[in-house]
Amino acid sequence: MDEDEDTVLxxxxxxxxxxxxxxxxxxxxxxxxxxxxxxxxxATAYRRLNRLQDADLVTEHQELDPDGHHYKRYAATVETVTVTFADGGYEVAVTRSTTDPADRFTDLFEGLS
Known part of the structure; x- marks a missing residue:
């Protein structure tokens, strides 16, 4: 088990x-x-989002609202997390989203236009 797996769990x-x-x-x-x-x-949301970003399960992107103010939008970067127990140990496998989060943001933005 490595540090990244421990962080995800x-x-x-x-x-x-x-x-x-x-x-x-x-x-x-x-x-x-x-x-x-x-x-x-x-405060709870920001703490959890920081932890999720540290585990590379969430990403953030800056957005611009109609008034010209910037804010962040968050997207999941993961589809599945699997824990397998075998041979006296365990492994954590993370499957990343097939759609690039940046593409998801573009799709969302274009849907608003």
């Missing part, structure tokens, strides 16, 4: 992190949208 042990990740598999979201969808405070 540790972050997925948290119910808020799992809720955020589940919602981000639907579409990229801002912190405000995640707080509403997951019923959590901004």
């Amino acid at each position: 540790a972050v997925l042990d948290d119910e808020y992190a799992r809720a955020i990740l589940a919602h981000l598999t639907l579409e990229p979201m801002s912190v405000d949208e995640l707080c509403t969808a997951c019923e959590m405070s901004d």
Whole structure:
């Protein structure tokens, strides 16, 4: 087991992190949208998003709203996480999304136009 696998398992042990990740598999979201969808405070969302980014399960992109203000939108970078137990040990396998998160943001932006 390496450090990256430990990080993935540790972050997925948290119910808020799992809720955020589940919602981000639907579409990229801002912190405000995640707080509403997951019923959590901004501070909780930011802490979990930082941990999810450290584990490379979520990515962020800057967006520009119609008023010219910048904000971040987050997207999941993972499709599946599998834990396999065998031969007295275990392995964690992470399958990344086949769609590039940047492409998902472009699709979302074009859908708003």
